[in-house]
Amino acid sequence: MKPTPSDRTQHGIARRVAAHWPTLLVAAYTLAAFSWTMPESLFPPKRWIDPLAAGPFLRLGLWQAWDMFSPDPRTTDICLEVEWNDRDGTRGAWMVTDMVSMGYVERWRKDRWRKYGNDHLRLDDERDLWQPFAEFAVRRLRAEGRDPAAIALVRWWRPCEPQVSPRLRADVRRTPWQSYVFHRWRVPPGWDG
């Protein structure tokens, strides 16, 4: 059967698209990345583009976000602490994300600790992380030879707005901190986690 003119036109278009696939791919990726990372209020087509991009972006690890310190930077300093009571009555505390007290190298190496503790674990929306972290803390304390009977996760914060004076910058201890125990766990005797 001979191809019709319409078939020939379609084949022509397909050939041209195939010849220009890198351009189409680059344009499509750029548009998808832009849409994925934009606020919806400023880019209404996001609601149509993102569902199309979600499959490849999530499966292939191309998901991204570029909203660090925006729309506004946080106005509080955060710190996370683990307090424990041993079965023999001794008490102790581990400041998990006290970045200022760390040396330069340790602070740099433990940036992911800050990310985990200060940006996620301390939040009420992330409460499903609390108990696993308490259990992890018990395992860690036992590895150090302790026998904790109770664990408390404490969030510390201090407001840094309005700006304090320059001379206070490196000394966050000189401004008042507040604290709140956001999770308690009494470790069952014989818990082998």
Add this chain to the structure above:
Amino acid sequence: MKAAVAMIAGAAGSFDAWVRGPVDPRPLAWFRCWFGLLTLVNLALLWPDMPMWLGDDGVLPPDVHRLRITDTRLSIYLVTGSGDLAIALIRGLGLAGGLGLVLGVCPRAAAACVWAAAVSYSWRNMNILHSGDSLIRIGSFFLIFARSDGCLSLPRAVRRRRRPAADDASRMSAAAPCLERVPAWPQRILQLQLCVLYLVAGIWKLTGPTWRDGTAVGMVLQLGEFQRFPIPDFFLTPPMSQVLSYATLAFELGFPLLIWVPRLRMPLLLAGLVFHAGLDWVMNVQLFQWLITSYYLLWLEPERRDGKDGAAVAAKPGR
């Protein structure tokens, strides 16, 4: 109307030529090498804490993780399930891939290894990720499709040494080993990724009142948890906060536009280096500043420096 259509067609044609025209291999090779080194540093930083972040006895046990992420994403956990084997594989793939990228040994396979390691740890614990991890995943993914071993490649150097330089022709090719052009599209996509990053970061900041009134940088500098090295007191005054906040906005919004002007490209990249070096000094955000500036290498134009607009680069497109 006709003029508008012609203008759009012209712009589309220029874009098509920019994406499809073969390019000098050196920027991709420089990027591959430096980017590979940074992935190794990232791996070294992550290595001792991997059991804590990714392990079954770590801070995010598998049953809690499954409740948090329900969709399927490519990662080695699809093959291994949870457990220590996955951590060993992430370490092995990251190490082999990073070394392969640095040395130019099987760079496509090496990029695939780095990508597999990065998507795997990213999937297993998303709460430890920073923007640098996105740059690692994206950069390694598109390096899989790039011919990035045009130069700075160990196997190429070894082959060159072993090849008997019997005649002038082979001597010539040994002297100019990295001049075969390569397909441009992976480089173009990463160049545009950098533009998207800056543009979107600038737009997001514009939506915030503190960025608009110039107090944002002052606030960031007061956050103890981000502090790194000391800075002079005058940087912490309100006028300097305004200067730095508006300079940040100007740079992030200006970069995606000005980078297309050839005469401004190098000054802009140098300004970006100063900008990110300053941020790296002041703020403790691990490798992000290093990773983002590694993408700058893709914007370099060694042919322009060569003088005769590519006279040293073979016109033959790479396969």
